[in-house]
Amino acid sequence: MIEKPYSAACDRNRDAILAVLHDHFAGRRSALEIGSGTGQHAVYFAKALPHLTWQASDRAENLGGICAWLDEAELANTPPVLEFDVRQPVWPAQRYDAVYSANTLHIMSWAEVERLFARLPEVLAADARLVVYGPFNYGGRFTSASNADFDVSLKAQAPYRGIRDFEAVDGLARASGLELLEDRAMPANNRCLVWGGG
C-alpha cells in the first residue's frame, strides 16, 4: 500500500480554487484533471462537486499516490486514475465538458504547453470550460518578488521550466478556439484562468 503523498499548498489553495469551480463547472458533467499530482485536489473537488465525474490523471510516476487518495475517499464520482502525459501520441477518446489543471504549465516545457493547447480540442465537448491555476507573468513582468524567486528555483530544477506569460498562454487558447471568460486573482500571487469554448 502506497502512503498518500501530501502537499500543504493544496490545502492552502483548494477553497479559493473551489469557488472558481463552483462558478464555472456548475453546469458541467465530466471533468478531466491534467497533472493531478498528489491527488488531493481530485478528492476535495470531486467531493464538493458531486454533479461532476472527476477524472484524475497524471504521468505514471504519480499514479500510485493519486490512487491511494482516491481509494481512501471511496467517492462515487472518481473513476480510476488515468495515466496521461500530454506528450503521448494517443489522447483519451472520451470528451469532457470541463478540464482543470493546477501548477502544471510552469513545470512542463513550453513545447509541452503548446502541445497541451493544440490537442485540447480533441478532448473538449461542446461548450466546455478550461480552468488553469498557477502563477503567470503579465506584460513580461513578474507580479511579485516571490514569483521572480520561484522562477529562479524552477529554472534551477530544469532550464525548460518557468512561469509563463499570460498573453502567450491565452494566445494558445485562442488558437484552439477558446475564449477567456475570467482571470481571477488567487492567494499567494497565483491566478485562476478560465476559458470557454469547444
Ligand SMILES: C[S@@+](CC[C@H](N)C(=O)[O-])C[C@H]1O[C@@H](n2cnc3c(N)ncnc32)[C@H](O)[C@@H]1O
Ligand atoms: C507541481 S505539480 C502540480 C500537481 C497538482 N496539480 C498540484 O497543484 O499540486 C506538476 C504536475 O504536472 C505534471 N506534469 C508535468 N509534465 C506533464 C506532462 N507532460 N503531462 C501531464 N502532466 C504533466 C506532473 O506529473 C505533476 O503532477
